[in-house]
Amino acid sequence: MIKVGVLGLQGAVREHVLSVEACGAEAVVIKRKEQLDEVDGLILPGGESTTMRRLIDKYDFMDSLKEFAQSGKPMFGTCAGLILLANHIIGYDEPHIGVMDVQVERNSFGRQRESFEADLDIAGVAGDFAAVFIRAPHIVEAGENVEVLAKHNGRIVAAREGRFLGCSFHPELTDDHRLTGYFIEMIKESKQVTI
Numbered sequence: 001m002i003k004v005g006v007l008g009l010q011g012a013v014r015e016h017v018l019s020v021e022a023c024g025a026e027a028v029v030i031k032r033k034e035q036l037d038e039v040d041g042l043i044l045p046g047g048e049s050t051t052m053r054r055l056i057d058k059y060d061f062m063d064s065l066k067e068f069a070q071s072g073k074p075m076f077g078t079c080a081g082l083i084l085l086a087n088h089i090i091g092y093d094e095p096h097i098g099v100m101d102v103q104v105e106r107n108s109f110g111r112q113r114e115s116f117e118a119d120l121d122i123a124g125v126a127g128d129f130a131a132v133f134i135r136a137p138h139i140v141e142a143g144e145n146v147e148v149l150a151k152h153n154g155r156i157v158a159a160r161e162g163r164f165l166g167c168s169f170h171p172e173l174t175d176d177h178r179l180t181g182y183f184i185e186m187i188k189e190s191k192q193v194t195i
Helices: 013-022 033-038 049-058 062-070 080-085 178-194
Strands: 003-007 026-030 041-044 075-078 086-089 100-105 116-122 126-133 138-142 147-152 155-161 164-167
Touching: 003 013, 003 033, 003 178, 013 026, 013 178, 026 033, 033 062, 041 080, 041 178, 049 062, 049 080, 075 080, 080 086, 080 100, 080 164, 100 155, 100 164, 116 147, 116 155, 126 147, 126 178, 138 147, 164 178
Parallel strands: 003 026, 003 041, 041 075, 075 164, 086 100
Antiparallel strands: 100 138, 116 126, 138 155, 147 155, 155 164
């Protein structure tokens, strides 16, 4: 069975676990860096990116996350997780994990009270995906090898680069598990390549 890790430092961890299980895969909440060896792919959940970075540093996760990214195993960043994956963040000198060739802007859809839902057409996933945006970032610029999967009001809100998937919204906060399922298919593909 496919094992999907969910970084368990902050954010909607339980909701991601339920979404992974709804897709027929096993979910593992990652609380220690040694657990990364046990999983086939990793979800970086939403939350607050600055807080997440502090916790990643506190628990000495950063080098292990970068090694995981280089290992060939897929990673999926949602909301703050997208910020962690991006190689350029507006207003910051250094990226976090920095493996996805995108430039992101934090909180670009406004603060908490400006949270909203929108129906998205996500290429290869769904034509009617109800996406929940909470203090969401967006992708300002995507590199030439990045496939743009969805836009909202002209802004890029979902993209894929090889084995890295990122979105601005929270797919785990709805009962629609198709984007999580898409990520699990990415993991299956990567396992076939590496076997």
